[in-house]
Amino acid sequence: MPTEQHIAEITRLLDQGMIGQAAHLGVRVLGELVDQPKVILRILGALDKTRRDQELDELAIILVGMGLLPVQSAIFRLRVKFRAEDFDAALGIIDQILLISPTNVEALRTGGRIGNANRNDELALRYWLPLAEAMPDDREAALQAARILMRQGRFYDAMKWGARAAEIRPELSEPLHIALRAGMETEWPEICDSLLARLFEIERVAALKFVGQFVERHPALTVARSIAHLRRNIPVDLEFSAIVERVAAAWTAAGLDRELASKDIEAAAYYCAVRLCSRDTADATRAIDRLNRQNMIGIRHALQRRDFPAVIRYGSAATQIDPDCLEAWRALGRAFFSEARHQDAIAAFRRCIELNADDSRAWLSYGVTLNAGSQRLLAADAFRAAMKRATGDDTRKEASAALAALVPALLREAREVAAAGEILQAWKIYDAAVTTRNQMEESHSVEQVLLRLTREKIRQLWAAKSPDVVPLCRAYSERLPGDRQVEMICARTLMALRSYADALPIWERLCEQAPNDEHIHLQIARCCRALGLLEKGTLAAGAASRIDPQLREADEISELLRSRMVSENLGGATNEAV
Numbered sequence: 285m286p287t288e289q290h291i292a293e294i295t296r297l298l299d300q301g302m303i304g305q306a307a308h309l310g311v312r313v314l315g316e317l318v319d320q321p322k323v324i325l326r327i328l329g330a331l332d333k334t335r336r337d338q339e340l341d342e343l344a345i346i347l348v349g350m351g352l353l354p355v356q357s358a359i360f361r362l363r364v365k366f367r368a369e370d371f372d373a374a375l376g377i378i379d380q381i382l383l384i385s386p387t388n389v390e391a392l393r394t395g396g397r398i399g400n401a402n403r404n405d406e407l408a409l410r411y412w413l414p415l416a417e418a419m420p421d422d423r424e425a426a427l428q429a430a431r432i433l434m435r436q437g438r439f440y441d442a443m444k445w446g447a448r449a450a451e452i453r454p455e456l457s458e459p460l461h462i463a464l465r466a467g468m469e470t471e472w473p474e475i476c477d478s479l480l481a482r483l484f485e486i487e488r489v490a491a492l493k494f495v496g497q498f499v500e501r502h503p504a505l506t507v508a509r510s511i512a513h514l515r516r517n518i519p520v521d522l523e524f525s526a527i528v529e530r531v532a533a534a535w536t537a538a539g540l541d542r543e544l545a546s547k548d549i550e551a552a553a554y555y556c557a558v559r560l561c562s563r564d565t566a567d568a569t570r571a572i573d574r575l576n577r578q579n580m581i582g583i584r585h586a587l588q589r590r591d592f593p594a595v596i597r598y599g600s601a602a603t604q605i606d607p608d609c610l611e612a613w614r615a616l617g618r619a620f621f622s623e624a625r626h627q628d629a630i631a632a633f634r635r636c637i638e639l640n641a642d643d644s645r646a647w648l649s650y651g652v653t654l655n656a657g658s659q660r661l662l663a664a665d666a667f668r669a670a671m672k673r674a675t676g677d678d679t680r681k682e683a684s685a686a687l688a689a690l691v692p693a694l695l696r697e698a699r700e701v702a703a704a705g706e707i708l709q710a711w712k713i714y715d716a717a718v719t720t721r722n723q724m725e726e727s728h729s730v731e732q733v734l735l736r737l738t739r740e741k742i743r744q745l746w747a748a749k750s751p752d753v754v755p756l757c758r759a760y761s762e763r764l765p766g767d768r769q770v771e772m773i774c775a776r777t778l779m780a781l782r783s784y785a786d787a788l789p790i791w792e793r794l795c796e797q798a799p800n801d802e803h804i805h806l807q808i809a810r811c812c813r814a815l816g817l818l819e820k821g822t823l824a825a826g827a828a829s830r831i832d833p834q835l836r837e838a839d840e841i842s843e844l845l846r847s848r849m850v851s852e853n854l855g856g857a858t859n860e861a862v
Contacts, residue, residue, distance in 0.1 A: 287316040291323055303330045307339050311346065321353055328360050337364045355385050362394055371398045378411075387418035396428055405432045416445060423452055430462045442466040447475055450482065457486045464494050472502050477513035484518045492523055499531050504538075504557035507531065511561035532562040539571060548575050552605040576605050576612075583615045595619035603635075610639045617649055626657035644673040648683050655686070660694050664716040691717045695730045702737045710734055711759050735764060746773045753777050768794065775807065784814040802831035802838070809841045818849045 290313045297306035310317065310327045317323050324347070331340035341364045347357040358381045365374040375398060381391040392415035399408025409432045416425035427449035433442035446463030453459060460483045467476035483491040495514075499507045511528055518524070539554030552575050558568035582598035596619045602612035617632035633650035636643060651666030667690070670683035694717035702710035714734060738760045745753035757774035761767065771790050778787035788811040795804045805828035812821025825842035828835050 287313070287320075290316055291320060294323060294327065298326060298330055303334050303336060304339065307331055307336070307343060311343060314346065314350070318350075318352065324353060325356060328356070332360055332363060335367070337367060340364055355381060355388065358384075359388075359390055362391065366394055366398070369401075371402065374398060387414065389415065389419060389422070392418070393424065396425070400428070405435060408432055409436075416448070420448070421452060426452060427456075427459055427462075430459060434462050434466055437469075439466040439469040443470065443473070443476070447479060450479060454482075455486075457483065457490065460486070461490070468494075468498055468501060472498060472506050472510065474509070477510045478517070480510065481514055481517040484514070484521075488521070492521075492527070495524065495527055499527065504535050504554050505560070508535075508557035508560040515561065528561060532558045532564075536567065536571075539568075543571070543575065549604060551575060556606065556608075572606050576602050576609065579605065580609075580611065583612060587615060587618070590622075592619040592622045596623070608639060610636060610643075613639065614646065614649075617646075617653065621649075621653050621656070626653055629653040630657055630659075642673050644670045644675065644679045644683070647673060648679060648686070651683070651686060655690060660690060660697060661713055661716050664690055664694065698730055699733060702734050705741070707734070707738050707741050707756055708759060711738075711763075731763070735760065739770070742770060742773060746777070749780075751777060751781055754781075766797070768797065779807070779810070782814070784811040787811055788815065800831060802828045802835055805831065806835065806838050806841075809838060809845075813841055813845060818845045821845045822849070 294306050294309055307327050340360055344357040344361040347353055358377050362374055362377045378391045378395045381388050392411045395411030396408050412425050412428040415422060416429045426445045430442050430445035430449050443463045443466035446459045449459035460479050463479050464476055480491060480494055535554040535558050539551045542551035552572060555568045555571045559565045579598045579602035583595055586594035586598060595615050599612045599616035602609055613632050613635045617629050620629035620632055630653045633646055633653055636646035647666050647670035651663045654663035654666055664687060667683045667687040671680050674680035694713055698710045698714040738756055742753055742756050754774055754777050757770050760770050771794055775787045775790040791804055791807045805824045809821045809825035822842055822845045825838045828838035
């Protein structure tokens with residue numbers, strides 16, 4: 285009997301539920317099915333579904349011996365051993381599978397479940413953790429890993445995987461409990477704030493219990509940060525508010541005790557915590573100002589004398605007491621800049637902007653320090669931000685002049701970066717330069733250099749078949765649209781990447797330029813076939829065939845798409861009849 289008849293007979297037997305006969309015939313003609321893996325897999329699947337484990341195991345062993353479907357055969361053997369609770373044999377098969385396929389999901393999951401069944405956390409984690417890392421959206425692995433890590437006291441890892449499991453399973457409270465308990469044992473990182481807010485939505489009583497616990501165990505500023513987050517993200521809750529009022533009162537008293545003991549830094553931490561999370565912050569603000577009075581006087585006098593080391597000394601003390609003191613940060617920025625400590629000045633002015641994003645003078649000073657630190661691209665952004673936020677002409681003019689003076693340096697940097705092969709970064713720097721002085725002759729010459737280097741890089745990447753050519757093609761086409769060769773390279777690479785939706789509009793633009801190019805019509809038809817655009821694809825394939833009647837692929841695509849349209853129309857008519 286020919287192979288085709290054997291396959292037809294096996295298919296008939298399987299369709300009629302005669303699994304044993306199909307498997308027997310499959311084993312008998314197995315040599316003929318070497319090139320028919322779908323048939324073999326269907327037999328294996330049928331045996332597995334009907335739990336004919338002995339026959340399934342025997343067939344899988346034969347397949348392994350023949351070197352056929354090694355991973356799939358091992359998986360079916362693994363299922364047999366797992367169902368029989370022969371865990372030692374199952375673990376041996378798992379290790380064999382992972383040698384061939386290190387991230388095989390079923391093998392890793394089964395290994396984890398065997399570890400769970402044996403109450404062997406180390407064994408279970410050996411499989412759950414790689415599965416969680418390989419499959420970030422797996423609904424079981426992250427939670428299993430978090431449970432085990434929590435039991436082992438590995439709190440940072442337990443918190444990480446608990447948070448991940450909470451993202452995957454938002455309806456469950458268990459991963460939130462694990463992550464929050466782990467956070468309680470660490471320094472309560474910021475991610476715990478949002479996790480606690482989510483727990484309020486699911487289990488309010490449990491969330492309140494966590495609040496009551498962590499306010500007693502963590503530093504005041506950490507607790508205050510979390511309370512402030514909760515105030516913004518949960519509905520008004522009387523029990524929560526009562527906890528906050530009690531804690532704020534205790535912090536105020538503790539701050540006063542530290543202040544009387546001349547422990548200003550400790551006192552300030554308590555007062556800042558009250559200011560951060562309490563609704564009534566007047567007393568805390570006055571207390572912080574009181575602690576900082578001598579530092580602020582020292583800053584002002586030192587600035588008058590231009591004694592910048594003294595400004596840095598007083599300013600550092602002031603910001604340690606009050607991290608939100610804008611005047612102290614601004615003075616520190618000026619002093620650091622005058623002492624040529626540019627990175628420290630950048631950090632100080634960045635803090636000024638964090639405290640008041642609309643402070644145009646802070647943006648201007650930030651840009652000046654960035655420029656002095658050779659961070660010209662960021663400096664240009666800062667100067668533009670200063671111009672946008674300036675309320676007076678003086679600041680706007682200063683920022684505009686600084687930005688204009690920066691352009692030649694940016695253009696030189698663009699040349700240097702492009703010559704080093706960083707083409708996209710060079711274009712970014714060039715764009716920052718030409719936004720203000722588009723008509724400069726020098727900018728035009730730099731643009732021509734960048735275009736030439738970009739085109740050379742495109743040719744290199746295209747020859748190497750690198751997907752990195754796509755962003756370069758797009759950057760080139762933005763500056764010089766209509767380059768046929770560059771657009772074709774981009775479109776062909778996108779198709780190789782199966783990004784048909786991105787490739788299609790490029791081919792359509794090229795078709796407008798060359799309507800008689802049959803190969804462009806064919807490319808459009810290929811994209812449409814992949815995207816299910818039946819009518820448009822049929823028209824494109826027909827156009828390709830008319831231009832070149834010998835183009836057989838165009839006829840095949842046209843026939844395929846027409847048959848799919850007919851099938852869809854019949855399906856629609858049937859649905860209407862029903």
